[in-house]
Amino acid sequence: MKTLYLHIGMPKTGTTSIQKFCINNKELLKTQGYIYPESIHRYGHVSLRRNGHFLVGVCDEEGERDFDREHELREEGFQMVEKAFEEFDNVILSDENIWHGSIKRKPEIWGLLAEHSKKHNYQIRIIIYLRRQDDLALSWINQQVKAGWSTFRETTWEYFLENPHMIRLNYKKHIDEIAAILGKDAIRVRIFEFGQFKGVADNIYSDFLDAIDLELNDNYVIEEDRTNASLNCNGQEIKRILNGLFDADDLDTVRYIRNTVNESMGTLNKSDSYEYLSVEERKDFLSRFEEGNQFIAREYLGRENGKLFKDVTSKKTKWTPTNPEMHEDMIRFFGTIVIKQYKEIQNLKKERKSAQADTKQLQADMKQLQSDY
Numbered sequence: 001m002k003t004l005y006l007h008i009g010m011p012k013t014g015t016t017s018i019q020k021f022c023i024n025n026k027e028l029l030k031t032q033g034y035i036y037p038e039s040i041h042r043y044g045h046v047s048l049r050r051n052g053h054f055l056v057g058v059c060d061e062e063g064e065r066d067f068d069r070e071h072e073l074r075e076e077g078f079q080m081v082e083k084a085f086e087e088f089d090n091v092i093l094s095d096e097n098i099w100h101g102s103i104k105r106k107p108e109i110w111g112l113l114a115e116h117s118k119k120h121n122y123q124i125r126i127i128i129y130l131r132r133q134d135d136l137a138l139s140w141i142n143q144q145v146k147a148g149w150s151t152f153r154e155t156t157w158e159y160f161l162e163n164p165h166m167i168r169l170n171y172k173k174h175i176d177e178i179a180a181i182l183g184k185d186a187i188r189v190r191i192f193e194f195g196q197f198k199g200v201a202d203n204i205y206s207d208f209l210d211a212i213d214l215e216l217n218d219n220y221v222i223e224e225d226r227t228n229a230s231l232n233c234n235g236q237e238i239k240r241i242l243n244g245l246f247d248a249d250d251l252d253t254v255r256y257i258r259n260t261v262n263e264s265m266g267t268l269n270k271s272d273s274y275e276y277l278s279v280e281e282r283k284d285f286l287s288r289f290e291e292g293n294q295f296i297a298r299e300y301l302g303r304e305n306g307k308l309f310k311d312v313t314s315k316k317t318k319w320t321p322t323n324p325e326m327h328e329d330m331i332r333f334f335g336t337i338v339i340k341q342y343k344e345i346q347n348l349k350k351e352r353k354s355a356q357a358d359t360k361q362l363q364a365d366m367k368q369l370q371s372d373y
Contacts, residue, residue, distance in 0.1 A: 002089050002122035004081065005212045006052060006113070009096035011167075012139040013129035013192040014204040019049035019094050021205050024221045032214060034090040040080055041073060052093035054080075055109050056101035078116055085122060092212060099128070102178075103168055110181040124186050126178060127211045130296070131192040132309040133169045133289050134282045138275075140167055142230045145240045146261065148254045153243040157276045172292030175300070189300040193310060229265060232272040233319040234329040264336035274319035282312045 009015055022029065022036040029036060039051040046053050054077030084091045102109045117124050131139070141160055144152040152166060160166060168174050179187055188211050190198070199206030199216055206216040231239060239261050246253040277285070294306030301308070317323075 002085050003091075003125055004113075004117065004122055005090065005092045005125050005127060006055075006098070007092070007094040007127040007208070007211075008052075008102070009099035010129055010131065010136065010192075011096045011099065012136055012143060013096075013131050015094065015096040015129075016047075016049070017204055018208050019047070020223055021208070021220075022092055022094065023049060024223055028219055028221075029092075030088070033088055034092060034212070034214070035084050035088040036092045036094075037080055037084045040076060046097075050095040050097075051080075052077075052095035052098060054078075055093075055113075056095060056097050074112065078112075081116075082120060085120065090212070091122075099174070100167065103174060110178055114181055124182055125212070126182065126187045127190065127208070128175065128187065129190045129192045130171055130308070132286070133171075134277065134285050134312070137164075137167065137169065137285075138277070139230060142236055145236050145243065146231055146258065148239070148243050148258050149248045149251070151248075153248060154240055156240070169289060170292055171289070172295050175296065184299070187300065189296060191301075191309065195310065231261065231265070232329075233274045233276060234323070234326050235261065235265070235333065237321060237326075238330060238333050260337050260340060261333075263340065264333050273316055273325075274323055275314060275316045276319050278318045279312050279314050281318075282314075286312065 007015070007018060026036050037051055039048045039053065041054065043053055054073045081091055081093070098109070113124060137160060138157070141152070141155050141157065144150045144155055147153065155166075175187060175189070190207055190211055192204070194202060197203055197207040199210035201216055205220065205222055209216050209220075230236075239257070242257055246257070248254065293308040297303040297306045297308040
């Protein structure tokens with residue numbers, strides 16, 4: 001039977017790597033009856049790699065949902081799926097925002113998928129990667145601060161604890177909502193954690209191929225990259241404070257500061273010997289989700305012991321803004337900015353000097369032409 005494999009995230013679980021992997025190996029996947037179709041639309045702040053984004057809601061310039069545009073994009077997206085099924089038995093879609101985007105619009109998205117699959121005679125397999133809640137929350141905050149344009153770009157861990165509704169960490173509740181419409185058998189839960197990846201290798205690529213009923217081998221191309229590497233605690237705090245100095249819609253400044261952060265990552269202290277939470281604080285935070293996690297482990301992974309993630313361990317020191325390495329990291333960070341600006345000024349001086357020489361030559365040429373006539 002034809003199968004739609006829909007990878008819905010969660011965010012910060014290797015989604016970019018999975019999407020790049022599918023694109024880099026699209027021809028090999030085709031030989032096995034699978035296609036990762038190209039996105040037919042471009043969305044703001046969304047990579048074209050995310051070919052399943054048509055399932056996520058669309059907002060207008062005022063931030064209100066644009067229902068007409070949503071309907072148009074989804075119709076075209078479903079047509080893309082129908083066309084892909086004409087040639088291939090297996091279609092792969094991916095977008096990490098479907099996990100969060102479907103929370104408020106779950107009947108809409110999952111109902112539309114159920115209706116479309118029934119009409120066009122294909123089955124659905126929802127692939128969900130779960131990350132231990134404390135790690136996900138910290139990584140999510142890091143990403144908001146690093147990106148610099150989102151609503152939560154100045155978020156601290158303390159603020160998050162007071163407003164935990166920013167992201168859904170009650171995995172059971174959300175999975176139950178999807179299962180209520182598509183059925184439990186449609187859901188494939190995966191764990192984003194080294195030592196828990198399935199397949200022939202302990203990595204995200206082997207696990208994802210296993211999730212879509214394939215197996216990793218030497219023919220696949222794996223492009224290792226760290227383009228979305230997290231900031232260390234000191235770098236995150238520096239960037240968080242900087243985010244308060246400019247508007248989120250000032251995209252030129254957002255890009256400049258973000259690019260400078262990326263350039264300075266190699267100069268920031270690489271020891272990264274700090275983390276925001278102590279072991280006890282992590283355990284206390286995770287206790288909120290223990291019952292739901294145990295349910296998922298038993299019902300979706302067949303683990304009678306109810307153990308979903310590894311135990312909390314750490315050799316790092318709890319971070320404080322006054323840690324001994326902060327002043328050096330600040331010097332390195334702002335030193336990077338100064339050096340970058342110095343080089344830009346030098347380049348501008350060279351360009352000006354070259355322009356002055358060109359102008360002088362043009363003046364000489366004009367003078368010569370005038371004398372000739």
